Structures are given as structure tokens and as C-alpha cells.
Amino acid sequence: MAVARGQTQRRKSSTHESFLRHGGFLFAKLSVALCVACIAAYFLQDAHPRPSGGTAVGYVLGILGAVLIVWLALLGVRKRAVSDGHYSLKAWVSAHVYLGLSLIVIATLHTGFQFGWNVHTLAYGLMLLVIASGALGVWAYATLPKTLSDNRGETTRKQMLAQIHALDEQIHEAAQPLQRAEADIVRLSLEETDIGGGFWRRLLGNYGDCANAHALASLGPALRVATGKEAEALRKASDLMQRKADALSLARRQMHITALLEAWLFVHVPATFALLAALSVHIVSVFLYW
Amino acid sequence: MSELFRIAIVGSGPSGLSAAAHAAAKGVSHVLLEKTDHLSDTIFRYQKGKHVMATPAQLVLRSDCDFAAGKREAVLAQWNEDAANAGVNVRYNAEAKAITGAKGDFSIATAKGEVIRAETVVLAIGTQGNPNLMRCDGAALPHVQYQLDDPAEYIDEHIFVFGGGDAGIENALGLAADQAQGNVVTLVNRSADFARAKDANVKALTSARDAGRITILSETTPGAIEKGWVTVETPQGTARHKCDRIIARMGSAPPRKFIEAAGVAFTSEAVSAFPALSPTFESTTPGIYVIGALAGYPLIKHCMNQGHDVVEYISGSTDLKPADEPILEAKLAGLPGKLSVSEWLEFLRGRVEILHGLSPLQMREFLLDSDVRAFRAGEVIFERNGVGSSLFGIAQGSVLVEVDPKNPSITVPIPAGSIFGEVGLISGRRRGATIRAGENTIVVEIPRTAALKLMAQVAEARETVNRITTERQILQIFKSGLTPADLAEVLPEAQTLEIKAGQAIMTEGDEGDDLFIIRSGSMIVEKMVGGKNVFLSYVPAGSYSGEMALLDGGRRTATVKAAIRSQVVRLPADPFRRLLAKKPELLKRMRDEVAARRKVNAFVEDQKDSFGGVVDMYSSVASFLIDQGIGEATDVLLIDETLCVGCDNCEKACADSHEGLSRLNREAGKTYAKIHVPTSCRHCEHPYCMTDCPPNAIQRGPDGEVFISDACIGCGNCQRNCPYDVIQMDKPPPEKPSLLAWMLFGMGPGPGEPDKAWREKQPKGAVERGKVAIKCDMCIGKAGGPACVRACPTGAAIRVSPEEFLSVALLDRG
Structure with missing residues (x-):
């Protein structure tokens, strides 16, 4: 089909590939090649008295590792600096994942398998922590989006909260004819319900002490004995609170999954800064005190 | 006596x-x-x-x-x-x-x-x-009237007013003016805009619509009238409405x-x-x-x-x-030749084909809106990719179109009497080629609104523009060195057809070997495989369909139907076959195309047993996307929800590359089979937003981007006209501290759209800017392309044009 469009050289469309498959696993292949080369160099060298960070190969591996660590850390800047030029954050992430994994090989070979209770091994340990948390992130990114999408359907975060607020207003309205004691229970749902809560609560999805759930349970006995108009008002309030419970559970599930998607970053990012600090100390110390 | x-x-x-x-x-x-x-x-x-x-x-x-x-x-x-x-x-x-x-x-x-x-x-x-009468079924019923004396006479009625001129608008406004009358008023307009009506009337009408007092059906024609009901043809399909009275004000x-x-x-x-x-x-x-x-x-x-x-x-x-003589005299001063105003009018009218149908008096009014300009041989009239949507008529001399941007010496002439610039007029796209004067040339430049008015008023002008556009479009589609002379035999028998959404132009298994050219709108191709309708491909405007039966004979191998209301040109098979016989290059081109399509058909046939589910899935996803308006899109942002981690980096990147305001709402929008269509501009083939922009601020960029220029006056017409809700009215926030200042010292609100609280805390600048319309401009002019896609860390955000995405070739990926 002859279609005239796209008159400039500007890149417009994009391939439909995940960050893991980017460029036909380009960075995975690159990083395997890098590892193979490093392993080969390690075993082919003739190191005296034994392989370590101080040999020629050790130096090269060390420089390579340090450069990689700094570059990998720059992803945080790249993500936030929106420039006009040609770049793909997805490609950066893909490289970040595979080259980051290759550090396990590169840095381990750099150590020459010499470990001790010192700042050098601390840097190595921090690096492994960063990589491990990153691996957790890869797992989360690869598996959770589907759950996130399934949970929300076509409802947005804003709509979820708006829905809860709308229900609150209706509950308030419905509670007007109630007796003092029951009204106080309903007020519990209106005033004490914590939609999300702190990070740990979101992460664990633990809402056992939800005020709305308590209030709903407490209305039970009153509902059984009430008659006439009072019963009607109670039933209306409790129906609305049941709907609120459903809306809350949807919103909380959403926040729970989002928290899972973010949790690893709370280790990954601080550990990265610690790693950069330990790495600096390691580099300075090996040159000063060696 | x-x-x-x-x-x-x-x-x-x-x-x-x-x-x-x-x-x-x-x-x-x-x-x-x-x-x-x-x-x-x-x-x-x-x-x-x-x-x-x-x-x-x-x-x-x-x-x-x-x-x-x-x-x-x-x-x-x-x-x-x-x-x-x-x-x-x-x-x-x-x-x-x-x-x-x-x-x-x-x-x-x-x-x-x-x-x-x-x-x-x-x-x-x-x-x-002598009013123009309704011509549909039921037009003779007693509740169809051509006059409205006192709108206060009617209460609690469902009233349809047909006609987008001043009379129709004023009647509709009159009927809806007093809410206590309880009338439900709908105005039906045949075209997309109200080119014939006075500005003040159009403004009053849009504000009445925004207040919910009047419903406007644009690009809609009457279908049938019954007692209590009316059926209309809208771009989205046929609709039947309750209707107690019809007031037809379709001119006289x-x-x-x-x-x-x-x-x-x-x-x-x-x-x-x-x-x-x-x-x-x-x-x-x-x-x-x-x-x-x-x-x-x-x-x-x-x-x-x-x-x-x-x-x-x-x-x-x-x-x-x-x-009006002094106004025209001033306008025509400085042109070569010492002609009087009436001589100029006669000169232009006699020479420019689209003006032939105008009376000398209409010609005077026409020239009040337009400009006459003289160019020396070789002078550039407009540049490729230049902004402009005016239409030009050549009164004297001729112009040369530079068809190859790399080699300006390859040109195609357009002779005196003809027009150019019509593509911008119809689609709002930027100039597609540089045009210069081939000799000393006099042209009349007609602004877009004046040209639309001319086409609305004078049937001959409309037909001439349509005929020339069709001819040029066909030449562009087939390329292969065809010239207008080659089409001389084909064109007179060509038929322009309006196709309703969902209507088929050819049906699988039927006889027929005519060729169809899609002028506007788009088509979807479907085929019955194993008792199920399988979506084969999407055919955008500017393509053709039906070449298989034309070349090889036999019955139609697939059904082709309109995704949205479309206009197609039917080229009869016999003259076209004679053309192919004369042009082996064109024949080869079409043969290659047919071979490619056969492959796709064979592929689908293969899949029918092994991947029935996959094919089904693909078909249903395609229908979902068509329902979401992708049928009229040229470029759309989709989000693969199996990859989206909800980081909103796309929105942040959008805000940071557009004065701090995001033009995209990732979460909002429909989702089907984990494909999410966020609220973001689709850059429609025929943009609704462009139909009524008083300062003509909405234009098309070189890659088809529909964007709003600085000329925006903030009237909000485009926001109301957009059926996809992707335009918002806002004013740009104050400038943020740099990214480094935020990262290192925590200054400012950080990446993305700053929140309201921060915006309000900032000192107001000397000049407070008003709200303007903002929408996705596909990051026009940025070498890297759209920021939303570049900034997606997982590859969930993709930008696709429908013909790339809605292709069965994607099936093998599963």
C-alpha cells in the first residue's frame, strides 16, 4: 500500500518489545560475551603469586567494574533528564539489567577470590546487595504489571479515591436518622478509616484493624434487633459501608501491588549510594595504602 | 393605457x-x-x-x-x-x-x-x-416545516433543525433559548464546520451546546423521517432519534x-x-x-x-x-498591468477554473477575503513543510512543483487556471512540496475559511476542487511515472462514493473487479476463515483496494468495509486494465502488492487449525482498537499493560518536554486484552479539533502531527470538538529549578507536572498568561521523537500508526 507520510527523518514509531527482549536480547548477548572474555582472561593470565586485583588483568577488571558501576548508577539521572535527542530509556534499562548482572562475574574475578573483613569486601558485598535487589526488581517488573492491570481494569487511582469519598458522603447522609450509639459506629467508618497507610502497611497489605470493617461488624447486632424506620436506615448505611469495604479493598490491592513494584528500590537505591561511597574508599585506599 | x-x-x-x-x-x-x-x-x-x-x-x-x-x-x-x-x-x-x-x-x-x-x-x-426541500423518505410529512415564525409556540417537543447556515442556527437557538419551554433541540449540519454562518452565530451556538441546551450533529445527513422519529446518518453510523418536529433551513x-x-x-x-x-x-x-x-x-x-x-x-x-471599491483598489495596487478593479475581477474569474461559477458580485465579496499576488519566474511561492492552509488559483503563468526534495530540478508543472495548495485545505497538513513560479505568474491566494465558504456556496467550485484532488491523489498513489494524460481515460468514469461506517465496498465471494481508492476515512479488510471473521488488515486513506480481482480475475477474496465514514473513488476495471497494459511499471508494482497480500491470506489460512485462538484474539483486539477511534488515527500511543509498571515516567517526560504540562493521562482510557489506549491525541486523519479554530492555530506538522501553535486564543472550541477528550485548557506553570538542583539540593517539585500547591506558591510573573488549549504534538521538532515512548523504562509505551499495528503479520509473534 502506498502511503505518503513521515517526511522527516525523525523517529516516530517504536518496536513492541519488552526491556528484557530489547533489540533481540542485544545486551544479554553483549554481557555474556563480556563475561566469557573476562573469564578467559582470568584463567589465561599467568599471575604471581596468585590472581588478585593488583595484576594487569585484575586492574583491567577493576576499571571495567568501576566504570560499569558508575554508569549503571547514572540510569537514575537518565530516567529523569528528558532531553530532545535520540535515546531510549528502555534500551538503558535493558543494558542496566544485563550489564549489571555481568558485574557478578567481573567483580568476583577482580577480587581474585580474596575476601576479608575490610572496606574492599564491604564494597563487593554492597554490590551484590544492589544486584540482588535489582534482580528482585526485574522479577517484579516482569510479573506484577499484569496483576496491577487485572486489579484496576479501567478504573484510575483518582476514580478509586473519588468512589470512596462519594460513598462516604452517602454514608453520612444515610446515618442522619440513626440513634446516637449507631451513629457513633458509622462515624468510626467515616473518620477513622485509613485508606492506604504507611509504606509497610501497603507493602504487607495488612488492614486487619480497618475502622470501616470494625464499624460494619459492630452494626451487625444492632441490625438484628432494629425494627421499622430505624432498621431501614441501618440497612442502608450498612449496605453502603459494605460497598465502601469493596472499594477500599480494590484501592488497597492497587496500592499493595504498587508498593511491591517499588519496594526493591528502597534497598536498591540506598545500597547503590553506599556502594558508590565504599567503592570510592576502596579505590582511594588501594592507591594510597597499597 | x-x-x-x-x-x-x-x-x-x-x-x-x-x-x-x-x-x-x-x-x-x-x-x-x-x-x-x-x-x-x-x-x-x-x-x-x-x-x-x-x-x-x-x-x-x-x-x-x-x-x-x-x-x-x-x-x-x-x-x-x-x-x-x-x-x-x-x-x-x-x-x-x-x-x-x-x-x-x-x-x-x-x-x-x-x-x-x-x-x-x-x-x-x-x-x-423558494426554500430547498428535504429529499429523504417521509419528507412530505406534516411535521416537516421550512419556516419558524415564533419559537415560543412550541413546548416540550423534540425538535430537529436541519441546516448549518444562519437561519438554522438562529432557529435552533430560538427554540432552545427559554428552558421553561422544555424543548429538546438538535441541530444537524451536513459538513463538519459552519463555514456559511456568521461568526457570532457560531459562537452563540457552541456556547449553547456547552451549556447543554442544544445537541449538534456534524457531518450528518437525514436518513428517513417517520411520525415521532427521525433517522440520521452520522460519521459513526446510523442513529434513530425521537423527533416531534423538523425545521429544515437548508438554504433556498x-x-x-x-x-x-x-x-x-x-x-x-x-x-x-x-x-x-x-x-x-x-x-x-x-x-x-x-x-x-x-x-x-x-x-x-x-x-x-x-x-x-x-x-x-x-x-x-x-x-x-x-x-467596496476603495478596499479592493488598495488590495490590487502594486500588481503588474494597469487594470481597473472590475477588469481584475473579470480577469481572475475568467481564468481561474474554480471561480468560473461566481457572479461578478460574488467575485467582489470573494476578493475582499482573498489576495492577488504576482511572482517573477523562479520565485518561491511556498516552501515544503511551510505552514499554511490557503488555496491558490493560477490566473496567469504557471507554477512548478518540486516533487523530489533531494533534487529541486525535478518538477511537475501546474498550468494557468488550475489550483494548488489543496492538500493543506483538505487535511490541514503542512505544505508537501516547494512550489515556485515557472514564469511570471499571477495567483490568487484564498484563505482556508474563504475557500471553504467558496466550496460551500458554489457547487462548481466544490466539484472542481474535488476533481483536481482526486486526480492528484491517484497520481500520487500509483506514482510509476503516471501523468494526468494517462488518467484521461480512467477518470471520467470514476465515481466518488460516500461509505457509511460499517458499510462494505466489496464482499468476499462476490463478483466484481473495480478498483477502489480510499480518499478519506479508512477501511478494514476481513476474511472468513473456518466460519469466523478474521481481521486481515487496515487500509488507511490514500491507499487502494480491490487490485487482486482486477489483475487476476475471479471473485473477491476478502470483505472490505469502512471503519469510519469514508469517501472512496471507484475506478472501473476496463479502462484501468488498458492503462496497466500501457504502463508495465505500474503493472509490476501492483503485481508485487498482490503477491504480498496473497502471502498474508495464505498465512491466515495456515493458522486456522493450529492457532485458532490466537487469530480470534487478534481479531477481537483489532475490533476493540477500531472502536476506540484508531480507525481515524494516524499515530496513537498504546500501552502494553503486561509491561507497564505504573511509574508514570511517560507523563513526567511529557510534562518536562512541554512547558511543564503533561498532555497525556496514562491511567485513563479503555483497556482490552492488556492493550490500553490512554487519553492522548491520535492525530486523526481529519482532525475534529481543526474544524473550528478561529485563529487557524491548529495545524499539521511534517510527520502528520496535529499541533496547536502560539496563535491559540484559548476559546476552547477544539476541546469541545474532540471526541476523545485529549485537549485540555490550562496555563503553563512557572519554570522549575533544574533537574540537578532538585537531585542534589531538593529544590523545586522534581520531574513531571508540578502540583497545584507548588504552582500557587511561586511568585507571579510580570505577565500572567491566560489558559490556552494544550494537546499532544508528538514532540514535534524533537529529533528523538515522542518523549513518552523514549522515557518508558520497560517498553510498555509504544507509538504506532494503525496500518503498522493492525496487520495480521503481527500474529506470528503470538
Whole structure:
């Protein structure tokens, strides 16, 4: 089909590939090649008295590792600096994942398998922590989006909260004819319900002490004995609170999954800064005190 | 023998009344014949209290009757007073039935049997007495009316007003004005915009719609009328609505029989044609003059001036200049050749094909809106990718189109009489090629709104533009070195068809070997595989379909139906086959295409047993996307929800590359089978937002981006017109501290759209900017392309054009 469009050289469309498959696993292949080369160099060298960070190969591996660590850390800047030029954050992430994994090989070979209770091994340990948390992130990114999408359907975060607020207003309205004691229970749902809560609560999805759930349970006995108009008002309030419970559970599930998607970053990012600090100390110390 | 008047004026509307008043003032013997028992029946029958407008504003009023914008009652009272003061000789209840005789002694027979004699006759009867009728089923039902006297008469009715001109808009507004009447009013307009209506009316209409008082159905035509119901054809398909009353205000045509009987010829056979007139308003019968709406001038001010002028001409004045003469003189000054204004008008009208159908009077008004420009040989008229949506007509000389951007010496000429720039007019795209003057050239440049008005008013102009566009589109689609001469045999038999959404242009298994070219809209191709309809591909505007049967014979191998309302050109098979026989290059090109399509068909056949589920899935996803308006998109943002981690980096990147405001709402929008269509511009083939932009600020970029320029005045029309809710009105926030300042020192709100609280805390700049319309511009001009896609860390955000995405070739990926 002859279609005239796209008159400039500007890149417009994009391939439909995940960050893991980017460029036909380009960075995975690159990083395997890098590892193979490093392993080969390690075993082919003739190191005296034994392989370590101080040999020629050790130096090269060390420089390579340090450069990689700094570059990998720059992803945080790249993500936030929106420039006009040609770049793909997805490609950066893909490289970040595979080259980051290759550090396990590169840095381990750099150590020459010499470990001790010192700042050098601390840097190595921090690096492994960063990589491990990153691996957790890869797992989360690869598996959770589907759950996130399934949970929300076509409802947005804003709509979820708006829905809860709308229900609150209706509950308030419905509670007007109630007796003092029951009204106080309903007020519990209106005033004490914590939609999300702190990070740990979101992460664990633990809402056992939800005020709305308590209030709903407490209305039970009153509902059984009430008659006439009072019963009607109670039933209306409790129906609305049941709907609120459903809306809350949807919103909380959403926040729970989002928290899972973010949790690893709370280790990954601080550990990265610690790693950069330990790495600096390691580099300075090996040159000063060696 | 009755008295012989110097002038008999038929019709006492603005033009006739003005003529009579001037004749009376000059002391010329005259008689004014009026069909009814009051002056100016058309204005008299306007809705009660209607505001009568005085446009065009720049025109000077030259009449013995006074006129200023105001209520209908005030205008009529003023004229009655002016007529009485001037001593106008009026004869009421005198409807002219026939005009006989010749210059010096005409006889006008009236309906009552009187005969009035006059040396000259001025026809000022307008066209309102002869409205255009509805032509659909049920048009003769009693609740279909062509006139609305008092909108207050109708209560609690569902009323449909047909017609997007001033009359239709004013009727609709009148019916909806008082909410207590409880009318549900819908205005149906055949085109997408209201090019024929006055600006103030269009504004009042859109604000009434925004207030929820009127529903507007654009690009809609009547389907059928029944008692209590009406069926209409909208771009989205057929719809049936409750309807108690129909008011049809679809314009009016001259009462041709009566006028032709007096020996007056018309400019053409077209229904909308007007009598052929000299510059002094004299018709082809000497002594009979035609002025006002019947001369093609519907505006009151023009009419009144003509009434004054025609009496001057009849009295022997030869050097009278029309009231707009100084404006046109200034416009035409500085052009080569020492032509007078009327010589210029005749020169342009006679030479530019699309202007042929205009009367000299329409030509004057047309030129008030347009520009005449002269170019020396080799001078560039416009550049490729330049902004501009005006249409050009070549009056003298010729122009050269640089078809190859890499080699400016390869050009295609366009001769005198033809037009160029029509692509911008129709789709709003930027200039597709540089055009320069091939020799010393004179062109008339017609602004987009004036060109749309011209096409709405003059059927011939519309047909000419359509014919030239079709020809050029076909040449562009087939390339292969075809020239207009090659198409000479094919084109006359080509048929332009309007296809409703969902209607098929060919059905699998049917006979037929014609070729179809999709001019606007888009098609989807489906095939029955294993008892199920499988979506094969998407065919956008500017492509063709049906070449398999054309080349190889046999039945249609797939069904092709419209995704949205479309326009197609049907090229009959036989002349096209003869063309192919002459052009082996074209034949090869089409053969290659057919081979590719056969492969796709075979692929789908293969899949039917092993991957039935996958094919099903693909078909349903494709239908979902078509439902989401992807059928009219040129480029759309999709989010693969199996990859989206909800980081909103796309929104942040969008805000940071567009003055701090995101034009995209990732979460909002529909989702199907984990494909999410976020609320973001689809850059429609025929953008709704562009249909009514007063400053013409919405344009198309070189890659098809629909963007809003700085000319935006913040009127909000585009936001209301967009069916996909992707335009918002906002003002840019204050500038944020740099990214590093935020990362290192925590200054400012960080990446993305700053929150309200931060925005309000910032000191207000010296100049507070107002709200303007903002929407996705596909990061126009940025080398890296759209920021949303570049900034997606997982590859969930993708930008696709539908023909790339809706292709069965993607199936093998699973």
C-alpha cells in the first residue's frame, strides 16, 4: 500500500518489545560475551603469586567494574533528564539489567577470590546487595504489571479515591436518622478509616484493624434487633459501608501491588549510594595504602 | 393605457426598498411591488425579537434607508419610517406573475390581474420564497416545516433543525433559548464546520451546546423521517432519534422558472446558480436588472447598497464605483498591468477554473477575503513543510512543483487556471512540496475559511476542487511515472462514493473487479476463515483496494468495509486494465502488492487449525482498537499493560518536554486484552479539533502531527470538538529549578507536572498568561521523537500508526 507520510527523518514509531527482549536480547548477548572474555582472561593470565586485583588483568577488571558501576548508577539521572535527542530509556534499562548482572562475574574475578573483613569486601558485598535487589526488581517488573492491570481494569487511582469519598458522603447522609450509639459506629467508618497507610502497611497489605470493617461488624447486632424506620436506615448505611469495604479493598490491592513494584528500590537505591561511597574508599585506599 | 413608470421594482426587501427610496429621493418615477401587505417580508418573518446583524463590518452602507444591527422590530420600524419619509410609491398585495415586453416598455402582470408598465424592471425578490426541500423518505410529512415564525409556540417537543447556515442556527437557538419551554433541540449540519454562518452565530451556538441546551450533529445527513422519529446518518453510523418536529433551513434557490420566463439567463445549470449579470446588475434581457439575494448576495448591507447603485445605473450614471471599491483598489495596487478593479475581477474569474461559477458580485465579496499576488519566474511561492492552509488559483503563468526534495530540478508543472495548495485545505497538513513560479505568474491566494465558504456556496467550485484532488491523489498513489494524460481515460468514469461506517465496498465471494481508492476515512479488510471473521488488515486513506480481482480475475477474496465514514473513488476495471497494459511499471508494482497480500491470506489460512485462538484474539483486539477511534488515527500511543509498571515516567517526560504540562493521562482510557489506549491525541486523519479554530492555530506538522501553535486564543472550541477528550485548557506553570538542583539540593517539585500547591506558591510573573488549549504534538521538532515512548523504562509505551499495528503479520509473534 502506498502511503505518503513521515517526511522527516525523525523517529516516530517504536518496536513492541519488552526491556528484557530489547533489540533481540542485544545486551544479554553483549554481557555474556563480556563475561566469557573476562573469564578467559582470568584463567589465561599467568599471575604471581596468585590472581588478585593488583595484576594487569585484575586492574583491567577493576576499571571495567568501576566504570560499569558508575554508569549503571547514572540510569537514575537518565530516567529523569528528558532531553530532545535520540535515546531510549528502555534500551538503558535493558543494558542496566544485563550489564549489571555481568558485574557478578567481573567483580568476583577482580577480587581474585580474596575476601576479608575490610572496606574492599564491604564494597563487593554492597554490590551484590544492589544486584540482588535489582534482580528482585526485574522479577517484579516482569510479573506484577499484569496483576496491577487485572486489579484496576479501567478504573484510575483518582476514580478509586473519588468512589470512596462519594460513598462516604452517602454514608453520612444515610446515618442522619440513626440513634446516637449507631451513629457513633458509622462515624468510626467515616473518620477513622485509613485508606492506604504507611509504606509497610501497603507493602504487607495488612488492614486487619480497618475502622470501616470494625464499624460494619459492630452494626451487625444492632441490625438484628432494629425494627421499622430505624432498621431501614441501618440497612442502608450498612449496605453502603459494605460497598465502601469493596472499594477500599480494590484501592488497597492497587496500592499493595504498587508498593511491591517499588519496594526493591528502597534497598536498591540506598545500597547503590553506599556502594558508590565504599567503592570510592576502596579505590582511594588501594592507591594510597597499597 | 396605464401609467408608464421609469423603474418598476419587484420585491420590497432590503435591496428593493433601498432602490425605491433612492429613486424617490432622486425624483425618478417608480413603483415598488410587494407580494404581501407589509414591507420586507423576509425580515418580517424572522423570529420575533431576532437580532439582525450588519455584516460585513468593513463595508460602507450607501443607501437612503438607514440600517444598523439590532432587533428585527427596530429594523422594520426604521425602514417603514424611511420609506414614508422618502415618499416611496408602494403597491401592496401585488405579486408579480409574469414579465413581458422589452426595454422601454415592460409589462408586469400581477396575481390580481393588474398590469403595471415600466421602462426598466429591477428584480429584488430574493430567494426565501423558494426554500430547498428535504429529499429523504417521509419528507412530505406534516411535521416537516421550512419556516419558524415564533419559537415560543412550541413546548416540550423534540425538535430537529436541519441546516448549518444562519437561519438554522438562529432557529435552533430560538427554540432552545427559554428552558421553561422544555424543548429538546438538535441541530444537524451536513459538513463538519459552519463555514456559511456568521461568526457570532457560531459562537452563540457552541456556547449553547456547552451549556447543554442544544445537541449538534456534524457531518450528518437525514436518513428517513417517520411520525415521532427521525433517522440520521452520522460519521459513526446510523442513529434513530425521537423527533416531534423538523425545521429544515437548508438554504433556498432562485425561483428560476419565473425569472427565465422573462428571458433572463443563469450562469449555469446548477441548482445553486444565479442569473448572469453585467457589472451594472443588468441581466441578459436589457432593461431587466437583478439585485440582492437573487443576485447571489444574501447580506442586508450588500443588498441595500445595490438598491442605491442600480438606480444610479438606470439613471445613466457610468462612473459610479461600488462601495467596496476603495478596499479592493488598495488590495490590487502594486500588481503588474494597469487594470481597473472590475477588469481584475473579470480577469481572475475568467481564468481561474474554480471561480468560473461566481457572479461578478460574488467575485467582489470573494476578493475582499482573498489576495492577488504576482511572482517573477523562479520565485518561491511556498516552501515544503511551510505552514499554511490557503488555496491558490493560477490566473496567469504557471507554477512548478518540486516533487523530489533531494533534487529541486525535478518538477511537475501546474498550468494557468488550475489550483494548488489543496492538500493543506483538505487535511490541514503542512505544505508537501516547494512550489515556485515557472514564469511570471499571477495567483490568487484564498484563505482556508474563504475557500471553504467558496466550496460551500458554489457547487462548481466544490466539484472542481474535488476533481483536481482526486486526480492528484491517484497520481500520487500509483506514482510509476503516471501523468494526468494517462488518467484521461480512467477518470471520467470514476465515481466518488460516500461509505457509511460499517458499510462494505466489496464482499468476499462476490463478483466484481473495480478498483477502489480510499480518499478519506479508512477501511478494514476481513476474511472468513473456518466460519469466523478474521481481521486481515487496515487500509488507511490514500491507499487502494480491490487490485487482486482486477489483475487476476475471479471473485473477491476478502470483505472490505469502512471503519469510519469514508469517501472512496471507484475506478472501473476496463479502462484501468488498458492503462496497466500501457504502463508495465505500474503493472509490476501492483503485481508485487498482490503477491504480498496473497502471502498474508495464505498465512491466515495456515493458522486456522493450529492457532485458532490466537487469530480470534487478534481479531477481537483489532475490533476493540477500531472502536476506540484508531480507525481515524494516524499515530496513537498504546500501552502494553503486561509491561507497564505504573511509574508514570511517560507523563513526567511529557510534562518536562512541554512547558511543564503533561498532555497525556496514562491511567485513563479503555483497556482490552492488556492493550490500553490512554487519553492522548491520535492525530486523526481529519482532525475534529481543526474544524473550528478561529485563529487557524491548529495545524499539521511534517510527520502528520496535529499541533496547536502560539496563535491559540484559548476559546476552547477544539476541546469541545474532540471526541476523545485529549485537549485540555490550562496555563503553563512557572519554570522549575533544574533537574540537578532538585537531585542534589531538593529544590523545586522534581520531574513531571508540578502540583497545584507548588504552582500557587511561586511568585507571579510580570505577565500572567491566560489558559490556552494544550494537546499532544508528538514532540514535534524533537529529533528523538515522542518523549513518552523514549522515557518508558520497560517498553510498555509504544507509538504506532494503525496500518503498522493492525496487520495480521503481527500474529506470528503470538
